[in-house]
Amino acid sequence: MSNKLEDIRKQYQLASFSESDCKSDAIVQFEEWIGQAISAEVREATAMLLATVDSDHKPHARVVLLKGIKEGKFVFYTNYQSDKGQQLLANPAVALTFFWPQLERQIRIEGSVTKLDAESSAQYFQSRPRESQLSAWASPQSNVVSSQEELAAKREAKREEFTQEEVLPLPPFWGGYLVTPQSIEFWQGRPNRLHDRIKYSMSDTGDWKIHRLAP
Numbered sequence: 001m002s003n004k005l006e007d008i009r010k011q012y013q014l015a016s017f018s019e020s021d022c023k024s025d026a027i028v029q030f031e032e033w034i035g036q037a038i039s040a041e042v043r044e045a046t047a048m049l050l051a052t053v054d055s056d057h058k059p060h061a062r063v064v065l066l067k068g069i070k071e072g073k074f075v076f077y078t079n080y081q082s083d084k085g086q087q088l089l090a091n092p093a094v095a096l097t098f099f100w101p102q103l104e105r106q107i108r109i110e111g112s113v114t115k116l117d118a119e120s121s122a123q124y125f126q127s128r129p130r131e132s133q134l135s136a137w138a139s140p141q142s143n144v145v146s147s148q149e150e151l152a153a154k155r156e157a158k159r160e161e162f163t164q165e166e167v168l169p170l171p172p173f174w175g176g177y178l179v180t181p182q183s184i185e186f187w188q189g190r191p192n193r194l195h196d197r198i199k200y201s202m203s204d205t206g207d208w209k210i211h212r213l214a215p
Contacts, residue, residue, distance in 0.1 A: 012104045012189025017196040019210060026184040026200035026208045027072045033107065033186065034066075037100045049097040050076065055090040066098075067124065073178040074109065075116060077124060079141035081173045088113050094179055104189035109181050116176030125170045133168045134158050185213070 023029040037045040046066040053059055062084065068075040074096060078084055088094070096109040125133060138154035145151055162168055181202070188196040195215035200208045 011191055012195065013191045014104045015188055016190060017186060017188035017198060019198065019212060022186075022198055022200075022210055024208065024210075026181065027069065029186065029200070030107065030184060031069065033105065034098070037098075037103060037105070040100075040102060042100045042102050045098075045100065047098075048076075049095075049099075050084065051095040051097070052084055052087040053091045053093060054087045060084070060087060066096075067176070070116075070120075070178060073180050074111075075176055075178060077116075077121070077174070077176045079136070079139070079171075079174050080115075082141035084142075088177065096179060106187040108183075108185040108187070109179065110183045111179050111181040113177045113179050116178050118170065118175065121175035122170035124176065125174065126167055130168065131155075134162070136174050137162075137168070137171050190215075 023032065034045060044065075047063050048066050049061055050064045051059060051061040060083065064076045064078065064084075066074060067077055080089075092112040092114070094111060094113050096107075096111075098105075098107040100106070125136070128136075134155050135151075137158045139151060183199060183201045185197060185199040190196055193215060197213040197215055199211050199213050201211070203209050
């Protein structure tokens with residue numbers, strides 16, 4: 001068996017995706033596909049690559065988790081003072097990518113972010129395990145730290161600080177973002193690299209336009 005990277009390939013043949021399969025609303029189509037991924041027990045089905053651009057126009061990417069869809073917008077949470085938070089402050093344009101190899105599917109989303117309201121962020125924050133809440137309070141995300149022990153000590157300090165608090169408050173530096181999509185592309189792997197690519201684009205009138213793209 002060859003170990004050369006250029007020799008690694010797979011024939012995609014699980015399914016097809018045509019214009020006749022498309023829902024008229026891209027969000028409804030997304031909900032159908034992610035529901036199928038969850039039902040198929042795809043590992044980390046809600047994991048998405050979040051791409052941002054900083055003030056020097058340099059791209060950055062990392063995997064975060066989708067935590068909801070609110071009024072047609074995709075929701076995720078982070079530390080506002082983190083690298084990604086600073087990049088989103090400098091440039092609200094983002095791209096999201098989901099990849100589900102078990103289903104031979106990919107979804108690409110392009111749009112822009114706004115902050116989620118503090119009340120909704122607090123509601124989600126307080127639904128998390130208490131240890132996760134303490135870690136969010138303690139972690140100076142994206143900053144250099146000396147060791148894992150330093151982080152553990154910071155979390156213990158926060159535990160002491162909030163020992164009398166039954167419900168932890170929302171950190172002022174932490175919360176949600178809403179991604180408003182301008183385009184959503186659904187990719188279904190097909191044999192011989194003639195993949196299905198169906199792209200939804202938001203029109204000026206607020207309707208989704210649907211086009212097939214060459215693979």
